[in-house]
Amino acid sequence: MIKIERTTLRVKKIQQSKNGPFAVANLFTEIGEFKVKDSLLDQFDEGEYQATVWISEIYLGQYVAYGRAVAEVRAKLHDIRVESASELDEAPEPPEPDPIDEIEAPRATRRPEKPSRQPATPPTTQPQKDVDRAGSTGDLSDLKSALQGIGRKAKPELQAKSPINLAELFGVELCVRIRQREPVKLDSTVDRALFRRQAATLREELGYEFDPMQQTFNPVN
Incomplete structure (x- = not known):
């Protein structure tokens, strides 16, 4: 687990999906920029968030959509703590496939997890x-x-x-x-x-x- 403070998470809301609206984000950190497509983003409104994040995995994601092949370095978030939020500047964004429908190529690289202070455990699901x-x-x-x-x-x-x-x-x-x-x-x-x-x-x-x-x-x- 990697804890990184003072990050910027730019969340983009995608409305066109048969599975319902979803969100993706660009995560800017002191160690690099990553794409985030975790489900916890789907509850967020579109905007720019200053936050502390806990990253459980960094890997290379690859997919084909809209006639193009895309490879991107992704971060899988274990948790996020938001300190401030602001509106997202309007800018043209390339279309994004729904992560539910996306079929990824095999993950090429992984960064081993590092021990870190664990954030609060998410609430359990009702049986x-x-x-x-x-x-x-x-x-x-x-x-x-x-x-x-x-x-x-x-x-x-x-x-x-x-x-x-x-x-x-x-x-x-x-x-x-x-x-x-x-x-x-x-x-x-x-x-x-x-x-x-x-x-x-x-x-x-x-x-x-x-x-x-x-x-x-x-x-x-």
Whole structure:
């Protein structure tokens, strides 16, 4: 694990993908410039971030897309701590393939991991059996029955939203926090397509916005 302070992460949001919007970034550090395509970026808005990063791997990524072959030095992020954020200057960017669809060539080079102070462990994913107990009909009234006695009732405007199966999408623990309009921190180690759906649902359906400093979604009102 390599910890690098005073880095700049330029995050670019890509909207055109059948799997939903995603993000890629250029990481500028004192040891070089790297491309970052990790799933944890998908919750970030487009912008320029000053941050401390923990890099678990540096390798050569290669792919073919849009009629061109591309080789790039990539950094895999274990964690990131954002100190400040600003808007990204408008500049033409080449199209980017979705990392979910991208088929990489075999990794040519790796840098051995170095011991370093470990950042906080990401939150664990809710076990599937808890989701199953909450019901699988997709009806929020079923979830309400399953969670009787846990916290206060959801706000009426949240119940009036489109019938999203919150228990299936987020797991029971996060579902309870959402219904109580509490801050929510997503687990970026889950399936990347699921992670994107969670972030998009919080923003577009449930009235949350992302705080890059805390990497937490907060209710707008």
